[in-house]
Each structure stands twice: as C-alpha cells, then as structure tokens.
Amino acid sequence: xxxxxxxxxxxxxxxxxxxxxxxxxxxxxxxxxxxxxxxxxxxxxxxxxxxxxxxxxxxxxxxxxxxxxxxxxxxxxxxxxxxxxxxxxxxxxxxxxxxxxxxxxxxxxxxxxxxxxxxxxxxxxxxxxxxxxxxxxxxxxxxxxxxxxxxxxxxxxxxxxxxxxxxxxxxxxxxxxxxxxxxxxxxxxxxxxxxxxxxxxxxxxxxxxxxxxxxxxxxxxxxxxxxxxxxxxxxxxxxxxxxxxxxxxxxxxxxxxxxxxxxxxxxxxxxxxxxxxxxxxxxxxxxxxxxxxxxxxxxxxxxxxxxxxxxxxxxxxxxxxxxxxxxxxxxxxxxxxxxxxxxxxxxxxxxxxxxxxxxxxxxxxxxxxxxxxxxxxxxxxxxxxxxxxxxxxxxxxxxxxxxxxxxxxxxxxxxxxxxxxxxxxxxxxxxxxxxxxxxxxxxxxxxxxxxxxxxxxxxxxxxxxxxxxxxxxxxxxxxxxxxxxxxxxxxxxxxxxxxxxxxxxxxxxxxxxxxxxxxxxxxxxxxxxxxxxxxxxxxxxxxxxxxxxxxxxxxxxxxxxxxxxxxxxxxxxxxxxxxxxxxxxxxxxxxxxxxxxxxxxxxxxxxxxxxxxxxxxxxxxxxxxxxxxxxxxxxxxxxxxxxxxxxxxxxxxxxxxxxxxxxxxxxxxxxxxxxxxxxxxxxxxxxxxxxxxxxxxxxxxxxxxxxxxxxxxxxxxxxxxxxxxxxxxxxxxxxxxxxxxxxxxxxxxxxxxxxxxxxxxxxxxxxxxxxxxxxxxxxxxxxxxxxxxxxxxxxxxxxxxxxxxxxxxxxxxxxxxxxxxxxxxxxxxxxxxxxxxxxxxxxxxxxxxxxxxxxxxxxxxxxxxxxxxxxxxxxxxxxxxxxxxxxxxxxxxxxxxxxxxxxxxx
Numbered sequence: 052x053x054x055x056x057x058x059x060x061x062x063x064x065x066x067x068x069x070x071x072x073x074x075x076x077x078x079x080x081x082x083x084x085x086x087x088x089x090x091x092x093x094x095x096x097x098x099x100x101x102x103x104x105x106x107x108x109x110x111x112x113x114x115x116x117x118x119x120x121x122x123x124x125x126x127x128x129x130x131x132x133x134x135x136x137x138x139x140x141x142x143x144x145x146x147x148x149x150x151x152x153x154x155x156x157x158x159x160x161x162x163x164x165x166x167x168x169x170x171x172x173x174x175x176x177x178x179x180x181x182x183x184x185x186x187x188x189x190x191x192x193x194x195x196x197x198x199x200x201x202x203x204x205x206x207x208x209x210x211x212x213x214x215x216x217x218x219x220x221x222x223x224x225x226x227x228x229x230x231x232x233x234x235x236x237x238x239x240x241x242x243x244x245x246x247x248x249x250x251x252x253x254x255x256x257x258x259x260x261x262x263x264x265x266x267x268x269x270x271x272x273x274x275x276x277x278x279x280x281x282x283x284x285x286x287x288x289x290x291x292x293x294x295x296x297x298x299x300x301x302x303x304x305x306x307x308x309x310x311x312x313x314x315x316x317x318x319x320x321x322x323x324x325x326x327x328x329x330x331x332x333x334x335x336x337x338x339x340x341x342x343x344x345x346x347x348x349x350x351x352x353x354x355x356x357x358x359x360x361x362x363x364x365x366x367x368x369x370x371x372x373x374x375x376x377x378x379x380x381x382x383x384x385x386x387x388x389x390x391x392x393x394x395x396x397x398x399x400x401x402x403x404x405x406x407x408x409x410x411x412x413x414x415x416x417x418x419x420x421x422x423x424x425x426x427x428x429x430x431x432x433x434x435x436x437x438x439x440x441x442x443x444x445x446x447x448x449x450x451x452x453x454x455x456x457x458x459x460x461x462x463x464x465x466x467x468x469x470x471x472x473x474x475x476x477x478x479x480x481x482x483x484x485x486x487x488x489x490x491x492x493x494x495x496x497x498x499x500x501x502x503x504x505x506x507x508x509x510x511x512x513x514x515x516x517x518x519x520x521x522x523x524x525x526x527x528x529x530x531x532x533x534x535x536x537x538x539x540x541x542x543x544x545x546x547x548x549x550x551x552x553x554x555x556x557x558x559x560x561x562x563x564x565x566x567x568x569x570x571x572x573x574x575x576x577x578x579x580x581x582x583x584x585x586x587x588x589x590x591x592x593x594x595x596x597x598x599x600x601x602x603x604x605x606x607x608x609x610x611x612x613x614x615x616x617x618x619x620x621x622x623x624x625x626x627x628x629x630x631x632x633x634x635x636x637x638x639x640x641x642x643x644x645x646x647x648x649x650x651x652x653x654x655x656x657x658x659x660x661x662x663x664x665x666x667x668x669x670x671x672x673x674x675x676x677x678x679x680x681x682x683x684x685x686x687x688x689x690x691x692x693x694x695x696x697x698x699x700x701x702x703x704x705x706x707x708x709x710x711x712x713x714x715x716x717x718x719x720x721x722x723x724x725x726x727x728x729x730x731x732x733x734x735x736x737x738x739x740x741x742x743x744x745x746x747x748x749x750x751x752x753x754x755x756x757x758x759x760x761x762x763x764x765x766x767x768x769x770x771x772x773x774x775x776x777x778x779x780x781x782x783x784x785x786x787x788x789x790x791x792x793x794x795x796x797x798x799x800x801x802x803x804x805x806x807x808x809x810x811x812x813x814x815x816x817x818x819x820x821x822x823x824x825x826x827x828x829x830x831x832x833x834x835x836x837x838x839x840x841x842x843x844x845x846x847x848x849x850x851x852x853x854x855x856x857x858x859x860x861x862x863x864x865x866x867x868x869x870x871x872x873x874x875x876x877x878x879x880x881x882x883x884x885x886x887x888x889x890x891x892x893x894x895x896x897x898x899x900x901x902x903x904x905x906x907x908x909x910x911x912x913x914x915x916x917x918x919x920x921x922x923x924x925x926x927x928x929x930x931x932x933x934x935x936x937x938x939x940x941x942x943x944x945x946x947x948x949x950x951x952x953x954x955x956x957x
Contacts, residue, residue: 101113101128101129101130102128106130107130108130111130112130112133113128113129113130133875134871134872134873134874135873135874135875135913135914135915135916135917136869136870136871136872136873136916136917136918137845137869137870137873137878137880137911137913137916137917137920138867138868138869138870138917138918138920139867139868139880139902139917139918139919139920139921139922140861140865140866140867140868140921141841141843141858141865141866141867141868141882141900141921141922141923141924142836142864142865142866142921142922142923142924143836143837143838143864143866143898143923143924143925144836144923144924144925144926145836146175146176146177146836147176147177147178147179147836147837147838147898147925147926148172148176148177148178148836148837149178149179149180149837149838149839149884149886149898150163150170150178150179150180150181150203150839150886151163151170152164152194152200152203153180153181153194153839153884153886153887153888154181154183154193154194154195154196154200154274154886154887154888155193155194155839155840155884155885155886155887155888156193156194156888157840157857157950158839158840158884158886159839159840160194162342163203163204163205164200164201164202164203164204164341164342164343165202165204165342165343165346166204166237166241166265166346167346168204169204169205169206169265170203170204170205170206171205171206171207171743171744172205172206172207173207173208174207174208174209174210174213174281175281176281177278177279177280177926178205178278178279178280179276179277179278179279179884179886179896179897179898179926180203180268180276180277180278180279180886181195181200181274181275181276181277181886181887182200182201182202182203182230182232182268182269182270182274182275182277183195183199183200183201183230183270183273183274183275184199184201184230184270184271184272184273184274192888192890193887193888194888195274199270199274199341200270201269201270201341201342201343201344202267202268202269202270202341202342202343202344203267203268204265204266204267204268204343205265205266205267205268205279206263206264206265206266207263207264207266207281208261208262208263208264209258209261209262209263209264209281210258210261211258211259211260211261212257212258212259213257213258213281213282214255214256214257214258214281214282215234215236215255215256215257215258215264215266215279215281216253216254216255216279216280216281216282217232217234217247217253217254217255217268217277217278217279218252218253218277218278218279218280218896218928219231219232219251219252219253219254219275219277220275220276220277220278220894220895220896221273221274221275221276221887221896222250222251222252222275223252229272229273229274229275230270230272230273230274230275231250231270231271231272231273231275232254232268232269232270232271232275232277233246233247233248233249233254233268233269233271233365234246234247234254234255234256234266234267234268234269235266235267235269235358236256236258236264236265236266236267237264237265237267237354238262238263238264238265238720239262239263239264239265239694240694240717240720240721240724241265241350241351241354242354242720243354243357243358244256244258244264244294245257245292245293245294246292246293246294246361247291247292247293248271248291248292248293248361248364248365249291250368250369254291255292256292256294260403261697262697262717266279267343269343271362271365274887275887275896276886276887276894276895276896276897277896278896278926278928293361293378297357297360297378297379298360298378298379299353299356299357299359299360300327300328300356300359300360300363301325301326301327301328301360301378301379302325302326302328302360302363302364302367302376302377302378302379303324303325303326303375303376303377303378303379304324304325304326304367304373304375304376305324305373305374305375306372306373306374307371307372307373307374308374325379326367326376328363344358360378361378364376364377364378391493391494391495392495392496392639392654393496393497395496395632395634395639396496396497396638396639397602397621397630397636398602398620398621398623398638398666399497399499401600401602401604401621401712402620402621402666402670402712402713402714402715403714403715403716403717404499404670404715404716406715406716407670407673407715407716407718407719410673410677410716410719410720410723411502411673411676411677411719412490412500412501412502412673412676413487413499413500413501413502413503413669413672413673413676414502414503414676415502415503415675415676415679419502419503419504420500420502420503420504420544420545420672420675420676421441421503421504421505421506421541421542421543421544421545422486422487422500422503422504422505422506422543422544422545422546422547422668422669422672423443423505423506423508423524423528423543423545423546423547424479424482424483424486424505424506424507424508424547424549424665425508425510425521425524425525425528425546425547425548425550426478426479426482426483426507426508426509426510426511426547426549426550427465427468427475427476427477427478427479427480427509427511427512428443428445428463428464428465428466428479428480428507428508428509428511429443429463429464429465429479429480429483429505429507430464430465430477430480430641430643430650430652431463431464431507432652433480433484433641433643433652434489434492434494434495434652435484435488435489435492435494435495435496435498435641435652436483436484436487436488436489436505436641437489437492438489439483439487439488439489439498439501439503439504439505440504440505440506440507441504441505441506441539441540441541442461442506442539442540443463443506443507443508443509443539444459444460444461444463444508444509444524444527444535444537444539445459445460445461445462445463445464445509446459446508446509446510446520446521446523446524446527446533446534446535447459447509447510447511447512447516447520448517448519448520448523448534449512449517451513452512452513452514452515452516453512453513454466454467454468454469454512454513459523459534459535461535461537463507463508463509464507464509465477465479465480465507465509465643467643467645468511468512468513468514469513469645470513470514472648473645473646473647473648474645474646475643475645477642477643477645478511478549478661479507479509479511480641480642480643481638481640481641481642481655481657481662482547482549482640482661482662482664482665483498483505483507483641483665484496484498484640484641484642484654485498485499485638485640485662485665485666485669486498486499486500486503486505486547486665486668486669486672487499487500487501487502487503487504487505487669487672488501488640488641489501495641495653495654496639496640496641496654498640498669499665499666499668499669499670499672499673499715500669500670500672500673500676502676503669503672503673503676506528506539506543508524508527508528509524510523510524510550511550515550515552516550518556518558518559521548521550521559521588522558522559522562523535525546525562525563525566525573526562526565526566527539528542528543528546528566528571529542529543529546529565529566529569529571530542530569531565531566531569542569542571543571544570544571544572544672544675545571545572545573545574545668545671545672545675546566546571546572546573546574547574547575547664547665547668548573548574548575548576548588548589548594548664549575549576549659549660549661549662549664549665550575550576550588550661551575551576551577551578551586551587551588551589552586552587553584553585553586553587554587555585555587555590556587559587559588559591560591560592563588563591563592563593563594564592564593566593567593567683570682570683571683572595572671572675572681572683572686573588573593573594573595573683574594574595574597574664574667574668574671575588575589575591575594575595575596575597575664576589576596576597576599576659576660576661576663576664577589577596577597577598577599577610577611577612577615577616577660577663578610578611578660579599579609579610579611579659579660579661580609580611581608581609581610581611582611582612583611583612583613583706584611584613585613585615586611586615589615590613590615593683595617595618595667595671595686595690596615596616596617596618596709597616597617597618597619597620597660597663597664597666597667598610598611598612598616598618598619598620598622598660598663598707598708598709599619599620599621599622599623599658599659599660599662599663600619600620600621600622600663600699600708600712601621601622601623601624601627601629601636602621602623602624602627602629602630602636603629604699604712606619606700606707606708607622607623607624607658607660607663608624608626609622609658609659609660610622610660610663610707611660612706612707613706614706614784616706616707616708616709617690617709617710618667618690618695618696618708618709618710618711618712618713619663619696619699619707619708619709619711619712619713620663620664620666620667620712620713621638621662621663621666621712622638622658622659622660622661622662622663623635623636623637623638623656623657623658623659623662624636624637624658625637625656625658634656635656635658637656637657637658637662638656638657638658638662639654639655639656640654640655640657640662641654642654642655666713667713670695670713670715670718670719671686671718673715673718673719673722674686674718674719674721674722675722677719677722677723678722678723678725680725681722681725685725689718689721689725690710691704691710691739691759692739693710693711693741694717694718694721695710695713695714695717695718695721696709696710696711696712696713696714696717697711697712697714697717698710698711699711699712701755702741702742702755702756703741703742703755703756703757703792704757704759704792706784736760736764736765736766736815736817736819737760738758738759738760738766738813738815738819738821739757739758739759739760740756740757740758740759740813740821740823741756741757741759742756743823744823744824744825744826745795745811745823745824745825745826746825746826746827746828747795747797747825747826747827747828748828749828749829752796752797753794753795753796753797754794754795755783755792755793755794755795756792756793756795756823757791757792757793758771758789758790758791758793758813759790759791760788760790764817765788766788766815766816766817767787767788767789767790767815767816768785768788768789768790768813768814768815768816769789769814769815769816770812770813770814771793771811771812771813771814772811772812772814773809773810773811773812773825774809775807775809777797777798777799777802777807777827778795778796778797778798778809778825778827779795779796779797779798780793780794780795780796780811781793781794781796782794795811795825797827799827799829802829803829803863807826807827807828807829807862807863808824808825808826808827808862808864809825809827810822810823810824810825811823811825836864836925837864838866838884838898838924839884839885839886839898840857840858840860840884840885841857841858841866841868841882841883841884841898841924842855842856842857842858842882842883842884842885842892842947842950843855843856843858843868843870843880843881843882844880844881844882844883844892844945844947844948845870845873845878845879845880846878846879846880846881846945847876847877847878847879848877848878848879848910850879850945852945852946852947852948853878853948854870854873854948854951855870855947855948855949855950855951856868856869856870856871856950856951856952857950857952858882866882868882868920871951872951873913875913875914876913877910877911877912877913878910878911878913879901879902879908879909879910879911880901880902880908880911880920880922881893881899881900881901881902881905881908881945882899882900882901882922882924883897883898883899883900883924883927883945884897884898884899884924885897885947889944890946890947891944891945891946891947892944892945892947893927893944893945894927894944895927895928896926896927897926897927897944898924898925898926898927899924899925899926899927899945900922900923900924900925901922902920902921902922903922904922904923905925
C-alpha cells in the first residue's frame with residue numbers, strides 16, 4: 052500500500068515471533084522483495100504468507116505457526132526455514148533429593164504429611180522442597196493452591212552432634228510467595244526433641260545422640276520453597292531453638308515498657324510474669340484440619356498440646372507488645388548418684404542410663420518392681436541392700452554343696468561357694484548390686500534400677516548348681532508350687548539367671564513356659580565360651596539371652612554368640628584399660644572380701660555375660676516401673692522392633708549382638724508409650740523389613756536385609772521375588788517360616804554406569820505382598836541425585852524464554868528432553884524444576900542447570916538437528932553466582948513458557 056515498505060521483522064518490536072518480511076512504515080529498502088509486494092499488511096506471495104511450499108522462495112518451507120513457540124500470534128501459514136530439534140540428557144548433581152509432594156502438578160506425588168508417611172532420606176543428602184499454610188494460595192496455581200501443604204515429614208539417621216539446617220528460601224518476599232517455615236524434631240516414639248521457631252531465613256537444631264529421627268517442616272505462614280541440609284554446623288541464630296520439657300499452655304512473658312496495651316493479666320511492665328492461655332481462643336490458634344496436627348491430636352495428645360503451646364508462643368513473639376516470650380520449662384533434678392564409685396561405672400552411661408533415671412529409678416507406684424536373682428544367694432548384710440531386699444529362699448538341696456550345712460531352707464544368705472577357706476566368688480552379690488544396689492547412700496556404686504527390690508534365691512553352691520534346684524527356684528520366684536511348700540508374698544516381675552551350661556532340658560523349657568504364662572520376664576547370660584554352641588537356660592524359647600560388650604561397644608572376647616542371642620549389654624574386659632583410669636575395664640559392683648579370713652563388704656570389678664545380664668534385668672525393671680502391665684510378649688515385640696536397643700554389628704539383628712546393645716532411655720520411652728496407649732494387645736502379623744529401602748553403593752556387591760514378624764499371628768514367607776537379571780536374592784539365616792536374614796547380591800557385568808532401580812516383592816502366607824525398593828549404583832555416584840519434574844527451556848540471545856518441554860525420567864535416573872520445531876538461529880539451553888509452581892525456574896531453592904554449565908552458558912549456532920545437549924542441574928542456593936556467570940547480580944527466575952508436551956494448562 053502507498054507509504055508502506057517490505058522490511059524484515061526480527062521480532063524485537065512486536066514480541067517473540069519468527070523472522071518474517073512484513074509491510075511497515077519505514078525508510079528501509081524492501082528486501083528481498085519490493086514495495087510493490089506490499090498488500091494488506093504483509094509482503095507478497097513467496098516472501099510471507101503461503102499455501103504450499105511452491106509459493107515459498109528457495110530454502111523456505113510453508114509451515115503453520117500457532118504462536119506457541121515464540122509468543123502469541125494468529126494461526127497462519129508462513130514461509131519459514133526448515134524446523135529443527137535439540138535434544139539431550141539432563142543429570143541431577145550427586146547427593147541431591149526432592150520433597151515427594153511439591154506444588155508442581157506435573158511432578159510425581161507421594162504424601163509425606165504425617166509420621167507414618169515419613170519420607171526416608173540419607174543424612175548426606177540436600178533436599179529441596181515446598182510447604183504452604185492452608186488457605187494461603189487461593190489466587191495461585193498448583194497442586195496445593197487451595198488445600199496447602201502444611202507439613203513435610205522426613206525420617207533420617209543422624210550422628211551425635213549433627214545439625215539439621217532448614218533454609219526458608221522465600222522468607223523475605225512481600226508477595227504471595229512470602230513464607231515462614233519452622234522446624235520440629237521428634238524421636239521415633241514421636242516425642243518432641245527440639246524445634247526452631249524463628250521468623251528469618253534459617254532454622255537449625257542439633258542432636259546430642261545418634262539415632263533415627265523424624266524431621267518435620269511446618270508452614271507457620273504463607274508459602275515457601277526450602278532447602279534441608281544435615282551438617283556439623285548450625286545455620287542462623289539459636290535463640291529461637293526450643294528443646295526439653297515444658298508445661299503446656301503456659302509461657303513466661305514480659306511486656307515492653309512503651310506498650311500502651313496492658314492486659315488484664317499483664318499490667319506490670321517491669322517484671323516477667325506467667326501467662327496461661329488454655330482457652331477457647333488458644334484452642335483455635337492451631338488448626339486441626341491439617342493432617343499432621345489432626346494425627347497428633349488423635350494419637351499423641353500430649354505432643355499436640357506441646358506444639359499448640361509453641362505455636363502460641365511464636366504468635367506472641369510477633370506481637371509488638373511483648374519484650375520476651377518463652378516456654379515455662381519443667382526442671383527436674385538430674386538423677387546422677389553421688390556414690391563414690393559411680394564415676395567408675397562406665398557401663399551405665401554406655402547404655403544411656405542417666406537419661407532413663409530422669410524418668411524413673413525403678414520405684415513403682417504400687418508394691419514395687421521385684422527382680423529375682425537366682426544365683427549363689429546374696430550377702431544380706433551388705434550395705435548396698437539395706438532397703439532393697441524382699442524375702443527369698445535357699446533351694447540347694449544337697450548339703451554337701453550348699454556350704455551352709457543343710458538342704459533347702461528360707462535363708463538365701465550367701466555363705467560363700469569356695470571349696471575350702473577363702474576365695475568365694477560372691478557372684479550373686481555382684482549380680483544383685485548391678486541390678487539394684489542402693490544409691491545416694493555415700494557407699495560404693497549404684498544399681499541400674501536402684502528403686503527396685505531384690506528377691507535372693509539361692510541355687511548355686513560349691514561347684515555350681517543342679518538343673519532341678521534351679522527349676523524349683525524359678526517356680527518359687529514366679530509364685531508357682533515348689534518343693535519349699537511356700538510362695539513369696541509377691542511374685543517376681545523379672546528373673547535374672549547369670550548362669551548356664553550346655554545340654555537341653557525339656558523339663559526346664561516347660562517351666563520357662565509356665566513362668567512366662569505368669570507374666571514373669573526371664574533374662575539369662577548367653578555364656579562365656581566364645582563360641583556358637585548353645586548355652587542354657589539362655590537358649591530356651593522365651594528367655595532373653597544377653598551377650599556382652601566391652602568399653603568400646605565391641606563384642607567382649609569371651610562372649611558366646613549365635614542365633615539364640617537376643618540383646619547385648621556391657622560385660623567388661625579386664626584385660627583392657629581403654630578409659631585410662633588405671634584399672635581393667637570390668638563391671639564394678641557389690642562384693643565381699645574374705646581373703647583375710649574374715650568377711651568385709653567392698654566393691655570390685657568382674658567381667659562376663661553374667662555381668663551383662665543384670666544390666667538388661669535392671670533396664671526391664673525400669674520399664675516395669677513406668678508400665679506395670681508390661682508382659683513378656685509385649686517386651687519381645689518391643690525388642691524385635693528395635694525399640695529397646697541401638698543397633699551394633701551388621702544392620703538389623705545379628706548373631707553377635709542380637710538386636711543390639713540395650714538403650715535404657717529408649718526402653719523407658721517405649722514403656723511409657725505402651726502405658727499411655729493402654730498396653731500391647733495381641734496383634735495380627737506385622738511384617739518388619741529392615742532396611743525398608745535397600746541401596747547398594749558402587750563399592751558394594753551385596754546388602755543384607757531381614758524379614759521379621761512383630762505380631763502374634765503365625766505366618767511364613769512364601770517367596771521373595773525380583774525381576775532383574777543383575778540381581779540375586781538368597782536366604783542366608785532363616786527359620787522354618789522363612790523369616791530371618793536375606794542377602795541381595797548384584798552382578799554389574801555389562802551394565803553401563805547408572806542408577807538401577809527395582810522392587811523386591813515379599814509374599815506372605817496370609818495373602819499380603821510387601822514391596823521393598825532397591826537401588827543399585829553402577830559406576831561413580833555422580834548421577835545419584837534426584838529431582839522433581841525438570842523443564843528444558845529454549846532462550847534467545849537476550850536470555851528471554853522462547854519455548855519449553857517437560858523432560859522424561861529414564862530408568863538410569865537421567866532426564867531425556869527434546870525441544871522440537873526450532874527455527875535455525877542462536878540459542879541458549881537451560882533446565883530446572885518448578886516445585887512452587889510459579890511458572891519460573893532457576894530461582895533460589897529450585898533445581899537449575901544450563902548447557903554446558905550454568906555459569907558459562909554456550910550460545911548455540913543451531914543450523915541442524917542435535918541430540919548431544921547433555922548437562923547437569925543442581926539446587927540453587929542463596930549465594931551469588933561466579934563472576935563469569937550469565938547473571939552477575941542476584942538470581943533472576945527464568946520464566947517457563949507453556950510446555951509443548953503438557954496436557955494441563957498452566
């Protein structure tokens with residue numbers, strides 16, 4: 052038309068569209084056509100619009116442009132250069148993982164909102180995730196736009212001194228992304244350990260002892276991406292870290308002097324005061340319609356009250372009227388005995404006993420916990436037992452071995468077991484002292500359960516004791532008919548048998564069953580033969596068999612081992628002095644010195660599984676004190692579930708340590724939980740598989756796992772199946788029901804370097820099938836990372852987004868992408884996640900990378916198809932990029948155009 056010229060438009064004026072000749076007002080000469088070609092706003096046929104390829108000049112083809120690649124324009128057939136494809140593979144940096152329920156609707160989803168859904172992670176991983184408060188996203192887009200993702204729960208094994216560090220990525224923004232996230236830490240009994248409740252960028256807590264923990268990310272306000280890391284250093288201030296026990300619905304407060312808003316309860320601005328906020332208003336301060344808090348309210352009401360309290364304290368801290376708001380901590384005396392030899396009893400801190408004493412010392416609210424010591428008797432006049440004894444009995448029937456001149460009688464005092472003169476073992480006195488020696492009396496050492504009672508039952512004399520006499524002692528202690536014709540006023544709760552020998556007795560097995568039927572727990576030493584030969588009574592069904600450890604928590608050199616071993620405890624090693632205190636590392640307890648021809652009460656060191664067993668007996672007495680209804684079956688279930696021990700040796704149960712070394716604090720916590728829940732009713736089959744996920748590292752060829760039944764229903768393993776040629780599963784230590792140890796072995800011959808994932812399927816005779824995820828790494832661990840869904844993005848020379856596609860996750864853990872229908876030209880390739888679903892990637896907290904590396908993006912000259920665009924993505928931290936980065940200031944999120952392969956409008 053008059054006044055218009057045919058010019059080339061490269062898209063800079065009208066947005067993102069292909070290079071095309073158009074009619075415009077311009078002094079630029081027409082090219083390649085002429086002004087005469089200008090009609091109705093476009094150049095003539097052969098230069099712009101077309102109906103077929105023959106109407107396009109050489110080198111161009113007629114294609115339909117729907118505008119989705121480079122901006123929005125009308126659907127039109129245009130002459131363009133042939134369209135090309137860029138494709139390749141994206142790997143995620145090592146040791147990176149992602150929250151399993153992010154906001155991106157295209158990402159895989161698995162809820163981790165509550166304890167039972169906890170996402171298992173390693174403590175060497177860095178996690179990026181997303182959390183949002185309910186109701187904060189009505190105007191946003193994503194999976195949680197309306198319902199929110201208030202809590203994310205992770206299960207992780209932490210080392211002592213390791214810190215859990217949470218970076219709240221969007222804490223300082225002032226738009227819909229603004230978020231305030233808090234950090235909770237629980238133990239596996241779901242008891243609050245500590246929490247960080249600041250309003251800033253970082254939350255951090257540190258654990259004081261090794262173990263499995265539940266980490267909870269909680270959205271206090273708004274929504275935010277986050278980064279979770281486990282380090283040896285804390286991040287941010289620790290003044291908002293809360294740990295320990297405190298009173299629910301109370302806070303210590305101080306009002307600001309310049310506050311004009313005095314309240315009815317706080318009118319004195321100079322003093323700290325107590326605020327009680329258990330009211331209807333405070334009840335509404337924590338919404339229970341979220342899954343995590345509803346679960347707490349129903350199953351852990353005490354913990355729910357604690358979290359309500361902490362939430363309210365944080366709200367008050369945000370109120371400008373308050374100068375100080377903090378929990379009303381509950382303080383208790385630290386029950387560390389003052390007895391002079393306690394400092395030499397290294398074996399008590401080794402089993403976390405002082406922490407258990409803060410809960411109970413074995414004093415039961417009723418008649419007390421009674422532990423029967425079937426041994427050489429007890430020297431009754433020893434000052435360690437002045438208040439600890441109940442009536443017992445002497446069941447040594449042969450006067451020739453009794454050493455007291457008669458047969459059975461009501462006097463269980465130990466007269467010594469030496470064949471002649473001095474040199475008696477006083478074995479029962481030493482064992483009884485470990486169980487319940489009196490504390491805080493200024494004499495000697497202390498016992499594990501110094502609030503419990505000792506029932507001395509004499510069954511060993513000169514040269515030992517007979518099986519029959521021991522059986523009579525068992526029956527007496529359990530309140531069953533016996534040769535004495537008498538019964539104790541109160542039966543024992545626990546029986547300790549620090550004795551044994553080879554040879555199975557059916558009569559003894561039947562008595563053990565009768566004793567268990569009475570609700571009595573039986574503990575026995577595994578033996579000092581350093582062999583797998585079975586020792587009795589420890590190997591009888593229904594007896595807790597105890598092996599021994601040394602000061603370094605290694606198996607004591609004398610300790611017997613094998614399938615019958617259930618648990619381990621300190622037994623000592625007198626040949627070593629690992630703590631450099633000048634004496635051998637034995638077990639210090641009550642003793643008699645008869646070396647000078649007279650009796651003198653004292654204390655000395657012994658070693659043996661005989662010394663290990665009373666540690667376990669004492670811990671069981673502590674458990675009975677807080678949970679009197681604890682039964683042998685209930686205790687067996689707790690032991691098999693790992694609730695009473697710390698694992699030693701091979702993962703899971705093994706033949707050296709059984710379930711591991713006894714942990715008094717864990718055991719008492721488990722008993723308290725059982726007491727609060729009303730006990731342990733008979734359960735259906737509960738199949739426990741440890742570990743629940745199997746990872747075979749590049750340097751390993753096999754990993755063991757165990758299958759156990761923690762319930763009461765008898766079931767068997769029908770089959771353990773796998774479908775990969777590189778994997779073999781073999782039972783290595785199973786019982787008649789197929790329960791026990793298995794070995795997963797891999798053969799990497801012919802496999803390329805990658806992560807290989809499969810699922811083992813365990814079929815149980817009751818019809819259930821359990822899946823065990825198994826991952827195997829071939830080659831280096833550079834491809835170990837995982838990410839949410841990854842978007843590959845095409846950018847022009849000005850780093851403006853043109854097009855995107857959703858990458859596809861391969862079996863080897865890499866992501867395959869293909870950007871199609873690309874015009875020849877110069878482009879950058881970038882990729883990343885969008886876990887908060889804000890239509891952008893490469894912001895802090897997102898996974899991001901570029902070709903060939905993010906800090907030095909390469910401008911590709913694209914004139915042909917390419918399938919070699921391979922690069923790595925990593926989590927973007929809140930740190931400046933390197934000086935040669937394509938972005939030299941702060942990180943700017945890269946918009947994600949609608950993916951060409953998406954099925955849901957974004």
